[in-house]
Amino acid sequence: MNNVDAVRDYLKGLQARIVAACAEVDGTAFLRDSWKKGKGELLQGDGITMILEDGKVFERAGCGFSHVVGPRLPPSATQHRPELAGSGFEALGVSLVFHPRNPYAPTVHMNVRMLAALPGEGEPVFWFGGGMDLTPCYGFEEDAVSFHSACKAALEPFGRDKYPRFKTWCDEYFFLKHRDEQRGIGGIFFDDFAEGGFLNGFAMIRSVGDAFLGAYLPILKARKDMPYGERERGFQLYRRGRYVEFNLVWDRGTHFGLQSGGRAESILMSMPPLASWAYQRPTRRGSPEDDLYRKFLVRRDWI
Amino acid sequence: MNNVDAVRDYLKGLQARIVAACAEVDGTAFLRDSWKKGKGELLQGDGITMILEDGKVFERAGCGFSHVVGPRLPPSATQHRPELAGSGFEALGVSLVFHPRNPYAPTVHMNVRMLAALPGEGEPVFWFGGGMDLTPCYGFEEDAVSFHSACKAALEPFGRDKYPRFKTWCDEYFFLKHRDEQRGIGGIFFDDFAEGGFLNGFAMIRSVGDAFLGAYLPILKARKDMPYGERERGFQLYRRGRYVEFNLVWDRGTHFGLQSGGRAESILMSMPPLASWAYQRPTRRGSPEDDLYRKFLVRRDWI
Secondary structure, three states, rough: OOHHHHHHHHHHHHHHHHHHHHHHHHHOOEEEEEEEOOOOOOOOOEEEEEEOOOOOEEEEEEEEEOOOOOOOHHHHHHOOOHHHOOOOEEEEEEEEEEEEEEOOOOEEEEEEEEEEEEEOOOOOEEEEEEEEEEOOOOOOOOHHHHHHHHHHHHHHHHHHOHHHHHHHHHHHOEEEEEEEEOOOOOOEEEEEEOOOOEEEEEEHHHHHHHHHHHHHHHHHHOOOOOOOOHHHHHHHHHEEEEEEEHHHHHEEEEHHHOOOOOOOHHHHHHHOOOEEOOOOOOOOOOOOOHHHHHHHOOOOOOO | OOHHHHHHHHHHHHHHHHHHHHHHHHHOEEEEEEEEEEEOOOOEEEEEEEEEEOOOOOEEEEEEEEEEEEEEHHHHHHHOOOHHHOEEEEEEEEEEEEEEEEOOOOOOEEEEEEEEEEEEOOOOOEEEEEEEEEEEOOOHHHHHHHHHHHHHHHHHHHHHOHHHHHHHHHHHOOOEEEOHHHOOOOOEEEEEOOOHHHHHHHHHHEEEEHHHHHHHHHHHHHHHHOOOHHHHHHHHHHHHHHHHHHHHHHHHHHHHHHOOOOHHHHHHOOOOOEEEOOOOOOOOOHHHHHHHHHHHHHOOOOO
């Protein structure tokens, strides 16, 4: 089996495992939508979109696998590696965003991906990327600590430097500059990772992917049945507006995907089921909502 | 009174007139928030944000005046006019987006603006821009015809070519490429307008601004009390998701404003109060929801 096939197999299995575990927590099956593009289009590829809407635990939970093949790398990908200019490429990944119904249960995002450049002559080159991050509406220190600990443990076998670097990268990436506000309590994020070659990079995204359920499900299970009322629901809808703002204004994958003809419904699986906006929504000093901004949506060392 | 002062006076008066008329329709006053920026920042300026939230007729209605002064035009503004490179500038405008509560009443957007380049030597140069466009959830042919007729009448004194040109421009601008869908039924849009100099451009944006209430209020009044239920409300929230997508992904003013440090709460007055997303939301063939896509969200000559 070649490298791309091995990654493809892993990713499809990862998607199936995550979706099965989350369907069990919810008591509702995900909808499964396979798609194919190509035949005359510049990018060819296929994917499996899996989505659960209006569940008991998840108000909207999307998990997608995609594999696209292109005839030549875009110039932005090869500016530091001119020897690969014009190479064919393949890009594979699993990406998920889960929006729970309960305002005390945090939204979560996870992604693992590989980009392979296939020059006409010479060996293929592989880059890996991914990470996971948590976006609560109501902050719990123990959740932030346990989530970051799981992220750190997943990266530990690949060098002590990885967690601190990728934690900082995550804080820098998931930042709403126009609000001067972090999207959530962070986690890990990395891109263009090629250290140690294919085997090391593939092992690292496997470690991150395999760590996801253990990082998220205990938090979800602890929060999903907490009692809440209109106040918490209102704040959740408002905070989800920020999630929309980040994804549509700042997230390079979303923005580039939509502008370059990606599959809109799959890309926009990350959108919340319902979100609100209000002008200068006030928060009372010392309230849990105020705590979110002051204690959680800031860069902080959680471990 | 110099040219900039004259435009400023007109724009502030326009904002006050529009807001007063809409507050009367709603029975609710707009909140008024004056702001100033500057003192050490690159852009200086001031503005008045007026917003009505949770009214009887308007669920969220924002109308802003702003006036910013900068030390030098950005390179994108002078690439075709190198003689103005590095000139100081002033930008003034009124911009509004009104989201009514009733799903049968359309969302509306209007904007009029002027950009003045102030070279160290030589005369100032003025460009004008603006327009208005309508975004229904449920289409009514008579509303589209009356709205476009009002737009056409406002431009008639400035040449027969203006309405067809600016109508086409509007269709091209308010287009969601990732959905292959128009934002709404269009209207007029123009930018970088300098034909006939300051007096002609100023007269044109006055004519457009002055036409707004006559174009929109009759439609609003005809629709605001139509009976509706959960079905229409659900479709309205879903369609508002598209409005968010357009503004955050494609609207140059919004995107550039947020990325370049504009005042987020004023820029995002255009966001709906509540919006939803759903995966491949179905519409029944021949239903009013299906009609919207097939008969209204397409490029069409309404007059």
